[in-house]
Amino acid sequence: MVPWRATDAGFVNDDVVAWYTRFAQGRPGVLVVEATGIRDVASGPLLRIGHPRFVPGLRRLADAVRDASSGETKLLIQILDFLALRRRVTPTKYFACFFRPSAEHRKRVAAALQDERWEHADNEAMGKLLAAGDAPLLEAVLSRRELHDLRNGARERIGDTHLGHIASLPAVLPSLFAEAAARAEASGFDGVELHYAHAYTMASFLSRTNTRDDGYGRTLAGRLRLPIEVLDAVRQHTDPSRFAVGCRILGDEVIEGGTHLDQAAQISVALASRCDFLSISKGGKFDDAKQPKVGQTAYPYTGPSGYECMPTVYSDERGPFARNVELAATLRTAVRAAGHETPIVTAGGICTFEQAEAILATDKADIIAAARQSLADPDWFLKVHTGHGHAIRRCKYTNYCEALDTQHKQVTCQLWDRASLHTPDATLARGGRRRLVAPPWRHGSGER
DSSP states (O other), X not given: OOOSOSOTTSOOOHHHXXXXXXXXXXXXXXXXXXXXXXXXXXXXXSOBOSSGGGHHHXXXXXXXXXXXXXXXXXXXXXXXXXXXXXXXXXXXXXXXXIOOOOHHHHHHHHHHHTOGGGGGOOHHHHHHHHHTOOHHHHHXXXXXXXXXXXXXXXXXXXXXXXXXXXXXXXXXXXHHHHHHHHHHHHTTOSEEEEEOSTTSHHHHHHSTTOOOSSSSSSSHHHHHHHHHHHHHHHHHTSOTTTOEEEEEEESOOOSTTSOOHHHHHHHHHHHHTTOSEEEEEOOOOSTTOOOOOTTSOOOTTSSHHHHHHSOOTXXXXXXXXXXXXXXXXXXXXXXXXXXXXXXXXXXXXXXXXXXXXXXXXXXXXXXXXXXXXXXXXTTHHHHHHTTOGGGOOOOOOOOHHHHHHHTTOOOOOTTTTTSSTTXXXXXXXXTSSSBSSOOOOOTTSOOO
């Protein structure tokens, strides 16, 4: 989970250390640090690992987790790459700053208005006309991509190979991921989770929507090529005897023309022989995201695919509970049939001991992961282990936390963020009305 605790320069700070220390106090088997950027580029209060200067802070974080869990909790870090995304702007700004009319645009305007003079109009006049234009005119003149950028904000895509930095991704990313993983190892982490899921660069390469024609798209083999090259590079730069390398992938993109369970099984088999675990997720794509408001960026968890990634208690008769388990089970069966014993991680709406045990007992997955439930109660593992299951604070799955994430606000949980605000241990979010970490569990108090 990205909690928006890092500094604006991407460094670990006291808030980041306190956040993960609090989770470690519950002594989970493994703690996966939030999605962390592998490039040395400004990306707001998102953790970064794209330069050696980030190592001291990350080492401090790893030490804090070990101390808080008495060495019981293994620590991984999720590393990822993402492409540029712009805010949606007003039509006036879009056509003045980002749109360059071509001769073809002028011809389309002339045809739409039945006025040949527009074939020779200057850029300023074209911009003003289109900025004030109605939907039929815009749809007659702009390409599908231009309409999307106007209405949703411009977004780089891996198919934009006319851009040099996009064309060079296969040459650049293996070393960036490998160097980031080596920094994680040097910082004292026990492994990395390569983020090949949701709306990020590597997921786009794996997607059936990838139409690159340079050998890194179109066919399944082409789409797998870069993810495998990244994985192999990471392996070569880290010690396999002590450092785990896993991948988070999608069992279903839940978008039209995307990768679904049949090809996800083939992807799982191809990666399983090279990695230490596969973590299975679902959806979370830009392709079907809702239109953002002017001044905001598109958010990949707002459309149908995003809903399936983080369903709420208000969903349907199934509710949010363990909706992804059958995906993980199918992929596990495919991986086992191919002769691999690679552990499969399942996640999504798992919040009780009974759920988790049933999944493991029926061989539908090998490892249980929980984000929102762990946010609601970082001690739930320890409470179960010590016979205090009655004291677990169970997630309500209203996605209060996700609503904060959408606005890039410091993420908290509605079940604890207003509790004991004035106690000495309480660090407060900006505004002073929410706790930044869950209150401590007071053994024997019966506190929920």
